[in-house]
Amino acid sequence: xxxxxxxxxxxxxxxxxGDALARALVDAGARVVTCGRRSDPGVPEVPDTANGxxxxxxxxxxxxxxxxxxxxxxxxxxxxAAGQLGGLDVVVANAGVQHLDSLTGGPSPELLDRVGQExxxxxxxxxxLAAASWPHLAAAGGPASFVAVTSGLAYAPKRSAPVYCAxxxxxxxxxxxxRYQAQADTPSVRVQEVVLPLVDTAxxxxxxxxxxxxxxxxxxxxxxxxxxxxxxxxxxxxxxALLALLRVxxxxxxxxxxxx
Numbered sequence: 001x002x003x004x005x006x007x008x009x010x011x012x013x014x015x016x017x018g019d020a021l022a023r024a025l026v027d028a029g030a031r032v033v034t035c036g037r038r039s040d041p042g043v044p045e046v047p048d049t050a051n052g053x054x055x056x057x058x059x060x061x062x063x064x065x066x067x068x069x070x071x072x073x074x075x076x077x078x079x080x081a082a083g084q085l086g087g088l089d090v091v092v093a094n095a096g097v098q099h100l101d102s103l104t105g106g107p108s109p110e111l112l113d114r115v116g117q118e119x120x121x122x123x124x125x126x127x128x129l130a131a132a133s134w135p136h137l138a139a140a141g142g143p144a145s146f147v148a149v150t151s152g153l154a155y156a157p158k159r160s161a162p163v164y165c166a167x168x169x170x171x172x173x174x175x176x177x178x179r180y181q182a183q184a185d186t187p188s189v190r191v192q193e194v195v196l197p198l199v200d201t202a203x204x205x206x207x208x209x210x211x212x213x214x215x216x217x218x219x220x221x222x223x224x225x226x227x228x229x230x231x232x233x234x235x236x237x238x239x240x241a242l243l244a245l246l247r248v249x250x251x252x253x254x255x256x257x258x259x260x
């Protein structure tokens with residue numbers, strides 16, 4: 001898929017990988033709407049009245065402020081993005097939150113709030129995003145893509161973030177089922193999973209791994225290439241080695257990630 005001229009929605013686009021990906025796709029000629037929990041300085045916001053009849057020219061990048069932990073917000077983002085862009089060719093489910101929590105010390109209101117946010121943003125909103133965006137992708141008039149961003153931790157979890165790892169594993173399974181449904185019902189819509197390694201973002205500011213962190217720009221460039229090539233599985237950076245190691249010697253791979 002040549003992304004030039006494509007209409008693309010990216011969740012979690014205010015900072016980190018999502019912001020870098022939006023920049024890369026705009027540079028490649030795409031029209032992009034991002035969403036995040038706060039306003040993005042310098043990026044105009046999509047009006048609540050967006051309905052597909054906006055007279056061009058429009059800015060190449062626009063934004064919607066939304067908290068995807070709130071039920072219905074992902075569907076609202078899709079409605080506004082599709083209305084402003086006149087449809088959707090690519091949807092990237094990139095938003096995510098990670099909390100380092102132990103579940104072995106008993107519950108607390110704060111713990112349950114954090115767990116609920118992780119499940120809502122990392123998994124439930126992806127389900128809602130897929131359901132809301134599929135009619136637009138199926139009507140795109142050509143190849144379209146639903147892209148879910150997971151992590152090497154979906155395949156080999158770490159001790160310190162059990163819920164985050166579980167939600168990414170759930171998205172991995174969701175993507176497989178969505179791919180089966182798309183092949184049967186909407187063959188023009190490709191379903192892709194991007195598997196990220198440790199990336200240098202605000203989420204990972206105080207964390208180190210077995211290999212150097214990938215920069216957000218490097219990760220974004222690799223995701224953009226993956227969208228263009230259309231491959232179902234897009235492992236990036238060190239995640240390629242991880243998936244290979246899981247095939248030949250799973251215990252070593254799990255041991256490496258366990259305390260990551």
